[in-house]
Amino acid sequence: MEEIVKNGMLVFAVNGKRFEVASVDPSTTLLQFLRNQTCFKSPKLGCGEGGCGACVVLLSKYDPQLKRVEDFSVSSCLTLLCSLHGCAITTSDGLGNTKNRFHSIHERFAGFHASQCGYCTPGMCVSFFSALINADKEKSKLTASEAEKSMVGNLCRCTGYRPVADACKTFAADVDIEDLGFNSFWKNEDSRDIKLSKLPPYDPSKNLTTFPQFLKSESAACLDSSKYPWDTPVSVDELRSLLCSDFFENEASIKLVVGNTGTGYYKETERYDRYIDLRYIHDLSILKLDHIGLEVGATVTISKLISFLKEENKTNSSLYGKLVSQKLALHMEKIASPFVRNSASVGGNLVMAQRNGFPSDIATLFFGLGATICIMTSQGHEKLTFEEFLARPLLDARSVLLNFLIPFKKEGSSTSSKFLFETYRASPRPLGNALAYVNAAFLADVSPHGNEVLINDIQLAFGAYGTKHARRAKKVEEYLTGKILNVNVLLEALNLVKQAIVPEDGTSHADYRSSMVVSFLFEFLFRLTNVGLRVSGGLLNRISNKDGYISEGKPETLLSSAKQVVESSKEYYPVGEPMKKFGASMQASGEAVYVDDIPSPPNCLYGAFIYSTRPLAGVKGIHFGSNSLPDGVTAIITFKDIPSRGANIGSKTIFGAEPLFADDVARYAGDRIAFVVAESQKSADVAASMAIVEYDAENIDSPILTVEEAVQKSSFFQVPPFLYPKEVGDFSKEMAEADHKILSAEVRLGSQYYFYMETQTALAVPDEDNCMVVYASSQCPEYAGSVIASCLGVPEHNIRVVTRRVGGGFGGKAVRAMPVSTACALAALKLQRPVRIYVNRKTDMIMAGGRHPMKITYTVGFKSNGKITALHLDILVNAGITEDVSPVIPSNFIAALKKYDWGALSFDIKVCKTNLSSKSAMRGPGEVQGSFVAEAIMEHVASVLSLEVDSIRNENIHTFESLTLFYKHSAGDIGDYTLPSIIDKLAISSSFIQRREMIEQYNQKNIWKKRGISRVPLVYESTQRPTPGKVSILSDGSVVVEVGGIEIGQGLWTKVKQMTAYGLSLIESSWSEELVEKVRVIQADTLSLVQGGFTAGSTTSESSCEAVRLCCKILVERLTPLKMKLQEQNGSVDWTTLICQAQFQAVNLAANSYYVPESSSMQYLNYGAAVSEVEIDILTGETKILQSDVIYDCGQSLNPAVDMGQIEGAFVQGIGYFMLEEYLTNADGLVVSDSTWTYKIPTIDTIPKNFNVQVLNSGHHKKRVLSSKASGEPPLLLASSVHCATRAAVKAARKQLKLWGKLDGSDTRFYLDVPATLPVVKTQCGLDYVEKYLETLLEQEI
């Protein structure tokens, strides 16, 4: 060991195991190392840019001086391996595992049903563990608020976060256990103490040792820079001499590095000769707060600075210092996520702001506080103001940022003068890792002047609004200085700031950003105006007394409470039990194996797609600049490599096929042109990103990018007549009956990306005799196998596709996954080596397709009471380049739209073929849009009649008679129609009527916050499909089950397991409990179980269960006579003996089935309803979901815990669609929302604060599988309640403008776009709301 210290070898530990790395490419990340070179695969790659948390690990460092171990979470995808010398890493499987024992975090996650596909779960567990262990160390018990906030940067696409938050909050000291939701540990009626005692125990004193003893001595030494291209200078002098040394003076490319999180933003493909790690330089890690100010060394991490400020705020420092510390800390907690802040340095952030135009928060904060900065260049040391720093020529790679000083003002320039400091930030998510649209920091020196306020001095800094750097609004500052603030002065200041702070041309949401600039300044100054002082009740006094220091109070929790009601049934026990998900603890520990976790076979190669960036263009060739293949690249596969016996096919559905590769012409931006195959995934990805495609636009038509262009050119896909939905009634006749008409109103809906946490992935391994085994993350391995066989030109029996589990699908791993496995198989065939791919997030987002955008034009007639008599729609569906499953969209759309009785319904639907990526099924495909349009029409009708929209909805809810007219046999029996009772029940459980009245009052009293509430019904038509099953009993009595359905997180395996135990226990009911433990559901294998079909449409779980039940029935029939005989002989018999005897007597212990649903009952309706209440902030456009109440009819749920998870998860995914997710393209149709930076799915801070869900057991439905109903997709549609509630709140804001006489247009007639992001909400409220308010005040004064 001694020797190693001297050698300075790269040594670290992972889960207590020592690793010594002799040589390494310095750009290697920890995640790459863990996943490629160790058995610790629990950290997953979700984004590779610090934006998702799937890769989070715990990093532990030993401080020999303080003799203390520091533990903190980091994103392993950004952490460089060389930076880990002497450190210890703990992954989720290091916390606990199947072999040793799960950690109680794993077990509580499992028991709270907080893991569905499981891909996010290991990262979540480590993020939380980091918060927990640090609270334990401080001997300050973790709070519920801290527990929630530890997760804000961790994305989950399945669970909807509520169960995750609850599982974590069980560890919090201040949690009210009654506020925690449904779990498998306790029953509602249990007392608090019993509940607590049932939780898997957690004893902080028995926490694992995160830092192994053997590393303590090794951690003291630095890495030997003669062995690694990695320098670790320990002083500024050493750094200077290093930078001036001959080696560096010459052309060597160098990179200064601290946390390396910057690469998450400016993706770096450049290779550097040497890295200089600045973290060992003591002077750069200084943190000092005294009467002069706050001095911060450049390598101080954001987390360290926050903790320091919080600590200092509690102890010494002046009042000014306290104010600044508190506000800075509060603001910085909104930057990125804990696991990024823990390694991200303040200096790195500012260099990115200076050099890369990064929309930094810190730059704005420091600018606003008049910080100075010290840099070291080849010319020597320079001390600059912030303005000078940002304005100077870009820092070169050899200039070093040393430190900053935030000067502390003397306590007021006169005895009576006081300071105010505030910071602002508007961003798509309040806390969960989102860059700001605009940020600001304002500092003012004010003094009372009679009953008014005089501004002695003011500094106004704005950033991130669409300029390269943050800027001070100097003209406004000059104008305000020396002024006594009143409404007139403020209005003038706002006019000036609008002219001073202007987003550059091409900035997205430029008008919104401009209006935010006004909002922020208004918010800061209004309270100091003559009117504001009156309104806000004595702020002047508070300023006078407390030096402008206004306490923020106790931190709030993000989520307040959750109530889940499940009604389970024992009738088919163990079916109906809310059992926890099979393998959930193993998913939490990260041991569950996904395709990318399968170790690479020897000789394995890796692929990456080269795609077109043009919508329609000839492809002349591909090159890489120097014309040779980049390092590590083995081959470039194109359509020319498809064997002559095969076909250029990448996917297929019953409607048609899609080519694997563009041939001579690329047909859309994102079209696959080639597949680079290289020695590593990194080399393949780098090569693909470097590829230069030569296009040829000659003799090529202009592309069709919009549905309007498709109509002009009659570019449509055919919808088979049997799929085209049927009209209802006589539109012209019923329209004539109408008292009112809305003619040709338009709704436009955009796309949505799946954002499965595991991107597309496959591994193809060539086998003997022209065969191939393909491991694919696929929702339909059967079709994938068939496509691969067609492409390779071999019989289908040559291709075995294996799928164990999928890390999130949502429809995106069905048709869209096929080209991925096909490309790997083609490359593997050609090169006769295994080939795998893990598609990077950007490429995935560009090629995925996603939900169908649409343009809908409607004409509707209605009576004066709101009863609709007739509706006609013209629908243009943008399907992209190939059919995929688009021909089903019209029927899906209409099926969901028909939730109301429209009187007569007619439509014209065109499925447009455009030069865009093929759109595919995404959770509730077509139904989401249909259901939303129905609500949009209700809102529109209500606004025309000036009636409550809820009464219009009630007026048009189906009777059973009209339901049957619209849905025919899907409507089932009258007893199945539970919607009216659900709506009533929900009104009571959510106190809908009372809350509506309270909201009315709230809105009258509050100027800047408005609330809205909305109740939305759901009718959803599901279709069952034929599904195979196979149950085999092995000699020891254990049972192995195969089904057509794939476990994609929806809990299919758990339901199947329960059903198998139920089915087999029909021999002897007392065996059911034992049988559940004996069943294992195994991976899908297309050559073992054929006709697997698609896992889609929400019904695969029930169909797979039914297939299994049929198998069990056969087995029970075979085993019953033997059981009777044995019972007669021995008096009793147990399962193991029965099976042993059955083996002996050659009973066939394997049974196959193919469940084919009856055509008359294969389609049925699902019902539910939701009430949501939101609060909008008129100043920023931000929407907070205060409460959502959902009741959803699962029939007799097969597993209410699983169904609850589906309901909550789908609802939150719907919130994403309706409120957050903008899946945007450029003018060529190339996706530009192509990363976690630009595409914002919900995080824990954007879900309902109160989330109450009831899984309704509506009893017997004799045509359903053991009376159960589907839950996977329908609840997503209910999230439109959030959008409708937002519209109601916006309506209240507009009404207020109307009262002021300042509304252009109508207060009720407006359309709120989907998604209703901050800019959308703000725009509909009025971008100049503030100015109008001030003008009103002035008029009133007159």
Ligand SMILES: Cc1cc2nc3c(=O)[nH]c(=O)nc-3n(C[C@H](O)[C@H](O)[C@H](O)COP(=O)(O)OP(=O)(O)OC[C@H]3O[C@@H](n4cnc5c(N)ncnc54)[C@H](O)[C@@H]3O)c2cc1C
């Ligand atoms: C997911 C994510 C979300 C984020 N969200 C926000 C946000 O909302 N608001 C915000 O303000 N920031 C945000 N950031 C940016 C984050 O604050 C920076 O990435 C981080 O502070 C950079 O620090 P680092 O130590 O990792 O720098 P590194 O990545 O190590 O370095 C960044 C750059 O600066 C150079 N450099 C570093 N230190 C010095 C120095 N002392 N002298 C000279 N050059 C130096 C490096 O050579 C490199 O070019 C986010 C980052 C991520 C990954």
Ligand code: FES
């Ligand atoms: S993979 Fe590292 S944060 Fe997403």
Ligand code: FES
């Ligand atoms: S369980 Fe979180 S992403 Fe699937």
